[in-house]
Structures are given as structure tokens and as C-alpha cells.
Amino acid sequence: MTGPHPSGGYILEELQTGMVAVKDVTITEDRIQAFAEASDDFNPVHMDEAFASKTAYRGRIAHGLLSASFGSAVVGTILPGAGAIYLSQTLAFHKPVRIGDVVKARITVSAVDPETARVTLRTEGYVGDDMIMEGEALVRVPRRRRPARD
Template sequence: MELVTTHPSGGYILEELHPGMAAEKVIHVSDERIRLFAEASDDFNPVHLDDAFASKTAYRGRIAHGLLSASFGSAVVGTILPGAGAIYISQTLGFHLPVRPGDDVVVRISVISVDQESARVELNCEGFVDGKLIMDGVAVVRVPRRRRPAKD
């Protein structure tokens, strides 16, 4: 695995990508982030927002929205690897463990394959809390073949 950082241009182009490239980002799951996601998604399930309700569920406490945690992959795809200009085509997801308020999620995106003809890249997407896999899946994204010229 070759850990990369944000490209100086803001995004890697298709020809710069190869299997084994990876990027990581740590995202803190705050109460505020959960509340804002509930508002953005219109998902006000009390398991995410109400301590009393959530304490009586199988999770014994509040958990973050699964799709909130999954959206952290988009943060890496859109800003680091491949970065600016990458467009999601598809995403599979598997949720393994709950994410709770106060957790730090480590999101790791790695390049599985690059299709030069279709300008699509297949990415392995994983999320971890305290070293435990909480979610995983595979994304397909379209990547620019060239950079936009700089504006003068």
C-alpha cells in the first residue's frame, strides 16, 4: 500500500493512478455532526438522536447514521484520492459495527483497478474505529483524464 496525500493540483488524473495507492482521513463523529446529518437527510430516527430511546435498543445507546459514516468515504474520494473532479458512479456498503458519538473514524480508500478506456477507477473503501472494521465496500468513480488549465 502506497499512502498518498492531496495532489498539488487538488486531484489526481487517470494516468497518475495505479493499484495500491491509498489515502486516509480521520473524522470525528460529534453530536453536532450527527444532528446536522439528521437535518440534511431528514432521518430523525431516535436511535441517532434520543439517549433515552437509544438506551433501550440492542445498541444500548445512540449510534451515528450508517450513511453518515459512509459519507466520510466521499470526503476522501473528493478531496484526496482521486480528489477534485472525481465523480461517484456506484458504491457498495457493508456495515459491521456501530459508530457512536465521540468516535473517530479512520477512512481508508485504496485503488483496486484503473480502466483507462472508461476513465473509471475501482476503489476499496474501509472505515475503522479503534482499529476495528466498522464498514467496507467498493466504489466506482469517474476520473478526469487531464487537468483544467489554470485561470489567469
């Protein structure tokens, strides 16, 4: 398991295929409310138990992108960390997430392209042993600075 880099972020030359980082985040009422306010997504399936109880989910569920944002937290703060810039992200959602669930965001380096300074990451989310979402991210990562020429 890869931990945060002492500098705050790994540079391209330090990254290797197979590096993994995880972050556990508990879904709370406050997180759902804050995400709704930040995203302006007040869908009643997320906000209203009476409404949500009549849906196929039989109760409130967290926003899918709230859970996905925990992967972004790993990318921006652990692996690759500070300086990494998201270029793209695919996502497939498999199971709903509810208040009280602990989402484990797992990021794995699947490819490093030294020519373009781009890194492909496998992004996964779990609640317990259940995969709730998966996808692939492409990020740009800082390179080692080249010495100035005289």
C-alpha cells in the same frame, strides 16, 4: 500513503493500483444533528438517548451513512480528488459508531480502467482496529487533456 495532489485531484494517468488515502473524523453531537437535518433522518436510535438505550445498541449510534460520507470526502478531496465523480458504491456495515469515536476512512485504488476512465476503489472505515464498514466504489476520473488538433 497518498496525500492531496497539488492540483486538487489526480488525473487518470497518475493513478495506480495500491494507492491509499485516509481521513480521520470525530463523531460529534453537532455532526449527528447536522447529518439528521441534511438527510431528514431523525430516527430516534440516532437522536434520542432514552429510546436508543432500550435498543440492542444500548445507546445512541451515528447514522451509518454519516460514517460512509467520510469516504466520499476522501474520494472528492484527496484520492482521486477534485473532478472525481461517484458512479456507484456498495456498503456493508459491521459495527456501530458512537459519539466520540474517531472514524478512519480508508480508500485504496484497486483497479484503473484507462478505456472508460473509471477507477474501482476499496472503501473501508475503522474505529481503532475495528472495521466498522467496507465496500467498493466506482468513480469516473478526468483524463489528461489531449492536445488540440490543427
